[in-house]
Amino acid sequence: MERETRTVELTVETSETVTLNRHRKMTVALCTTCGSRMLAPEDAANLVHLSRRQIYRAIETGDAHFVEQPDVGLFVCIGSLKGVSK
Secondary structure (H helix, E strand, O other): OOOOOOOOOOOOOOOOOOOOOOOOOOOOEEOOOOOOEEEOHHHHHHHHOOOHHHHHHHHHHOOOOEEEEOOOEEEEEOHHHHHOOO
């Protein structure tokens, strides 16, 4: 008797909740390059599990999308940080 071979494709969806315990209001913007969320470097570091120095290095080397405005400060794109090594 011949064995039957079947292929099964599974799709797994995960989610992560990060709570930032801060007294200041967190501002969120959208990246004009890729549409991902943009956060302050400190908040982005907590969310993507990188150090603030790694975030600033990615900005300096051009590996991260960012915007800096005098009235609101520096914001970095979460989507562009996914390729930054930990």
